[in-house]
Amino acid sequence: MTQVKILGALVACLAIVSRADACTGITLKSNDGATIVARTMDWSGAEMNNMYTIVPRGHEQQSLLPDGSTNGLKYTSLYGYVGLAVQQPEFVVDGTNEAGLSAALFYFPNYGEYIEYNEASKDITLADFQVVS
Secondary structure (H helix, E strand, O other), rough: OHHHHHHHHHHHHHHHHOOOOOOOOEEEEEOOOOEEEEEEOOOOOOOOOOEEEOOOOOOOOOOOOOOOOOOOOOEEOOOOEEEEOOOOOOOOOEEEEEEOOOOEEOOOOOOOOOOOOHHHHHHHOOOHHHHOO
């Protein structure tokens, strides 16, 4: 009877949630110390151009600016990394570097806001989709 109540409560909760507008992440730690990281990408209602990307250590990049030019922050990757990019190779949304650091972009609509862009700070400006890279 307890299992039926739990199942009923779960179904009721799922009925309330009509649509997911954010990403969900989970990290599991195994008994032998291994870490498993997983996530969903619920933020896009449209099919996107997803691609795998492999970046070697020492790769030089330059951030995009709001006008679409590549005149933002210049940076060099200290470690090589692999990741999943969207739309273009520089837009890494999930990745792991050769030292084991893992990072991911998550979508939480209406949760925060960006400061207003200041062209005088373009040399230290980093595009949101380039944070993981």
